[in-house]
Amino acid sequence: MTSMTAPKTAAPTKGQVPPGRKRSTVARRLIPYGYLTPTVLLIVVLMVVPIVMVISYSFRDNVIIQDNSVFAGFANYTKVLTDPDFLAALKNTAIFITVSTVAHLVLGLAFAMMLNTQLLGGVAKAIFRIVYILPWLFTIAVIAVIWRLLLDPSGVINYVLHTLGVIQHGVDFLGDPGKALWAVTFVNIWSGYPFFMISLLAGLQGIPGELYEAAAVDGTNWWQRFVHVTLPQLRPVIISMAVLDLIWTSQQFALIWMMTGGGPLNSTEMLSTFTYKQAFSEYEFATASAAAVIVLLLTMILAFFYVRQQRER
Template structure:
């Protein structure tokens, strides 16, 4: 065997091991990514066999469209509202199921509370549609309590639809925060709580001055991850409200789908998709920096 060949084999072997992963990544990620960016630079892609290159015209059109900004605003409301909901409910429940109770009861509650995470978006959407139906259970209970005089159309009233969606999203997404926070809680040294007990600290003092500071990196990390996921969430919104009533719950991901498969404006859809990609990428960079700092 010649020396150059030996050298090539020695230095190339690691790359050979990387090759399958690189090929899969290339096929599954880079090609679609490239195609979406390419589509956004042409007019009437897919509909036209020979689309015209239009440069950044689609971006100019989208940025001048009030529908895009309205969907963008809804996306921010939905994302921030969902993440805040996930954090409050997730952290609260993590503290509860971390309490010193009978191990069997603890396992039971932990298992039950993780359930919303297991259901698919279709199941979640259908169940909540039934619950929030004008003749559904929630209206029945509110009526029984004397809080409403006539049934509310939770998902069909523009003033209520986004709030209803946030409720559903919170219910669906809190288990991830709960599980992450719960595992973080196991890592807080017990000595810190013992020291706080000796100092006479109550539950809230211990939570604010021991638990939260200890878990700040975890909270920041999972909140960013949740932000990235929720920002581009499509199925739950599409299956629950379809972006309606009117466009009251239209978010950027449902706008992308509407432009592509309702209006057949694939180039415009690709443009909105690229804008989602850019924002998601920015969040991802933030997340990776945070993770790097923790290591």
């Protein structure tokens, strides 16, 4: 009887990786990219492709009918940058985002310190937290409708001011070009400060108590402890929140559109409402695309400083 012997496989030489192990190593390296693929596809389809299309539209004319569109160069950008309505919108947006961000910071820090103080009990803090966070619970549509009713000439605010003797006649806060911008800015401040308050409250609770004890031992008062202990410890949070708020506020559209629509007389016209009107009211998609690209560039500048600050942290 002959014995059957299995063929011997050649042993891998020194430094040579077996084929099976090599395939498994490549597969393990490709697994993370497989997990990222759906997200990358969504970003490309929903973000990259639209941005590229808008940029291409901004350099063309007659973009509604693709067959008749022609290359216009920087003509659309020149038209937008010399448009008085765009310049007014740029000015209003600068005022709107600056005042809103500063007020969000001041109010948020004041309320956060109030909620972090040891002078209030647990029940009182819980009640104040509920009251202070209420504006953040409403959607923009609800906020716009409520404040339009409150600011109406025959609304509650005019009634209270008239009762107190501050005014003699009803004031149209949203219909007066001199007051409309400040009215919508106030509403935006009211609806946005809770986010600052919560973030700064978390930062305050993360400051070690030993720092305040050491400062008290050195004989400092509450203002010196606030300036030399609280603010330096909150600096990273404050800078991050301020840059984020600048970006978010510059893109505010729903509140402005539902309260004033950019009026009266363009007194509350923002870059977002100007771009929307160019595209869907005047059907000037080329100039709307140019305005959108300008807004994108301004936002990217703010985003650059935010990312840089985060890397420094």
